[in-house]
Amino acid sequence: MNTTRRTLVLGASTLLAAPAIIRSARADAEPIRFGWLTTMTGPLSAPGIGFDRGVRWAAEQINANGGVQGRKIEVITRDTQGDPTKAVNAVQELINRVKVHSVFGPTNSGEALATTPILARAKIPTLTAGVVDSLIDPAKFPNAFRVAASNxxxxxxxxxxxxxxxxxxxxxxxxxxxxxxxxxxxxxxxxxxxxxxxxxxxxxxxxxxxxxxxxxxxxxxxxxxxxxxxxxxxxxxxxxxxxxxxxxxxxxxxxxxxxxxxxxxxxxxxxxxxxxxxxxxxxxxxxxASGKLPPRAQALVDKIKGKVQLDDTLLWWILSGVDGVNLIADAVKETKGDSSSEAIIGYLNGLKGYPGVFGTYRFSPEQHNGFPPEEVVxxxxxxxxxxxxxxxxxxx
Amino acid sequence: MLSAILASGLAIGAVYALIGVTYNVMFSASRVMSFTAGQLGMLGGVLGSAFILRMGVPILPGLVLTLATCAAIGVATEIVAVRPVLNSLEQHLYVLSTLAFALMIQQLVAIFWSTEPQPFPRLIGIGSGGPEDEKFWLPLVACAAVVGCLEFLYRRTLVGRAFLAIAEDNFAARALGLPERDLRMASYAIAGAIGGVAGFASGEMLLAFFANGGILNFYGFVPVALGGLGNNRGAIVGGLALGVFQQAANFLVGGVFAGVAVFAVFIVVLLAAPQGLFGAAPARRV
CATH class of the missing domain: 3.40.50.2300 (Response regulator)
Structure with missing residues (x-):
């Protein structure tokens, strides 16, 4: 076979492009790893158990419907037991060993105060439901977004x-x-x-x-x-x-x-x-007055009633858990399957009114307190x- | 207003007094300040609630079961935390051993019961939260009953006199053939039951809460120091005075300042009378 200049260039280009193609194919197939940190045991576990029901239900729904652009949501849960030291260890593991694409939690503010700077250094997109004001600072923690009310x-x-x-x-x-x-x-x-x-x-x-x-x-x-x-x-x-x-x-x-x-x-x-x-x-x-919830929350409750236990927890914990998973799933979907930190953070920064079941979130590069004040009643x-x-x- | 402060002050004071008596009964038999006294008070409330509300035992059998369990825990205190350190009292190892046992009790209650306050049953059903409510006078009745029973035991029965003999001079008592170890264990059983009575009678007020143990340990010790170590009358008067003063301070200055006021008075009293208001000055051997 004669080796022409054209075949040589084609072969060289294929060789150069191969790793990127393989990487891209692997990224398309790999699940979206959603790190989920909460208190599942001990005296502070009541909210964590409620949030967890929402997180699991949302991930199951997405996966049952084919995932996000063919990729499954994999929820990697770590029980922090209300202990900031355990939360820090879990975060280090999620970042360095599991290599998560995003993190939700810890739901307890005391633990989140310890983990937020670590997640910021690793540039992991982080959703927080803690109320302490200092958890959110777009200059110091450009990766952290609050999806609940602040103090x-x-x-x-x-x-x-x-x-x-x-x-x-x-x-x-x-x-x-x-x-x-x-x-x-x-x-x-x-x-x-x-x-x-x-x-x-x-x-x-x-x-x-x-x-x-x-x-x-x-x-x-x-x-x-x-x-x-x-x-x-x-x-x-x-x-x-x-x-x-x-x-x-x-x-x-x-x-x-x-x-x-x-x-x-x-x-x-x-x-x-x-x-x-x-x-x-x-x-x-x-x-x-008519005994109804707002439409989006009512629709969700109608859907999950009987499948998710509601009577021993607070509904907003479940709703917030659902929104946490959906926000990250939609971020990957809207960025054409790009689950990099930059893509997810960029998507969240551009949200002008994301219609969640818990709230309608608005973020910008300068404002990461996304929960609307008029919805706190x-x-x-x-x-x-x-x-x-x-x-x-x-x-x- | 005054009646409300007096009612709650005397009620909580009666509980402090009973915990003070618990300290004293254990101390008299062993010369050991056992820091399980407050935990026995806490257990009175938790066990009462567990037997009556959770297990459905009627109130009187529930009370008997509570007191029997607290007495057993009193005996366990003697065996586990007191007896092994009796030979080295001067090293004060009992502080560590009884505190460790007390913390163990508290942690077990936190794990197997709850870390949140749990309800205690209405025992009789008199009153609607005002000063006449049973939750305020039941601890006083319990305190009076315990004082009466102890007076009868110590002054009218042979066993009671044996307890006093051990408390006075256990070497001499042993030389006379008194079973010192059995009497000490019986004293710890009585102390356990008194702590249980304190917790049971005040359950409607203090609730069945694992953290009550530490508070009762602390505030129950104050009347002992104020009244004089080993002096039950002093503990009763000191406890009632402490309760009323504490509630008055809550009304007048409130919150954390009330705690400061209580301990300021405590320190002043101890500076003025180091042996306690009712304690005798130690005799000096010449």
Missing amino acids: TQWDDAVRNYTLKIVKGKKIAITADATGYGTSAVNASLASFKKEGAEIVFDGVIDATQADVTPDMLRMKNSGADVLVSWTVSAGMAARQMNARAAMNWDVPIVGHPALGTGDIARLLDKPANWEKVYMIGYRSSSYD MQQASKRRDGAFDLAPGYT
Whole structure:
């Protein structure tokens, strides 16, 4: 066979292109590795178990429908047990050994504070559902995107509801004497003062205090007409509600989502003590006057009811888990199968209103708090079904 | 307002007093400050809730089962954490051994029960949360009953006098043929039951919560120090005073400052009377 110049060039080009073609073929076939960090065991496991149901359901749906451009979503779960050290170890493993394409979590803010800088150094697209404000900083962590509300949004929701809907004039702010409780009281105090509200009481209470009547008497004597509570302790919240009833003090309690945890129901002297308690929640997991959720969330609930357990968890955890997987799957789909960090981060930065089941997300290179503030609302703590709550009175 | 503060103050004070008595009963028999006293109080609430609410045992048998289990744990404390270190009391190894045993109890409860407060059953059903509610006066009734029973035991029975003999001078008591080890174990069983009574009677107020143990250990020790080590009357008065003062401080200054106020007074009292308000000054051998 004669070797012409043309065949020589063709052969050389084929040889040069071969590794890229092989790499591309392998990338097309390999699954999209979705690192999923959450607390599945231990005292902080309740949210993690809820999120996990959403993550698994979404991945199963995508894979059952042929995956993303023929690629399966592979969820690689690591149980961090609420321990930042375990979370850091898991992140190192996901980055260096598993070589994930993206990470969702850890869902607990304390762990996320430890893992966020590591994920930023590795430039792994990261979705976070933690509320601590400092988890999101596009300059320091250009890879990290928040897909839930921030502490500031929680503060705004509580302040707006207290001042504009409940029309509170004299506010008492309280929390348990933990690090979170103390900082939450200070942040809330600053937020209310910024609006010119009159704060008649602010202080923390030991969560294990057997009887909170003296503290509640102080609040009542100060003339408070709304009690803002940031406690995460079911025991302390229940004691406050029981003391409020025993004192015949008809004052609304507004505050942290923990005011609606199921443990409270069993600690109340009577169910009526849970009335007029409004907690932070989300539009997507709030029933309107007709008992319906917003359309996208309702459609999902109709689809998963009976297949995913809803009655022992919070619906928003499941919804957020579903959105976490769908966001990454759609990022790969819209970038024509490119699962590189740059492609996924670029896609997320350009989202102008992604219609998730939990929220409608908006990101830009400068703004990575993607959850819309208007979708953070107050809910009636005692009115819960299938993990969702009735919208608090006063919203349209 | 005053009645609400007094009711809750006396109630929590009665619990502190009973834990103080638990410390004292164990101390009298062994010269050991056992830091399992607060955990026994915690177990009174947790076991009461477990037997009555979870297992459906009626209230009275539930109380008996709770006290029997707490007494058994008291005996276990003596065997596991006290007896092995009795020969080296001057090295204070009991601090480590009893604290370790207490932490073990607490961790086991956290694992097998819950880390969240759990409800305790309504025992009689009197009151609706106000100062007249049973949750405030049941601990006082329990405290009075324990004091009465202990007085009867120590002053009217031969076994009680044997306990006092051991507490006074265990070498002399042994020389007289008293079974010191059996009496010590019986003292720990009684102490366990008293701790159980404290937790059971205050269950509606403190709830069945694993973290109560540490708090009761801490605040139950204060009346012992205030009243004088080994002095039950001192522990009762000190406990009640502590409870009322603590609730008054919660009302007047609130939150973390209340804890500071309590310990400021505690330190002042100990500076003024190092042997405790009711303790006798130690006799000096000449």
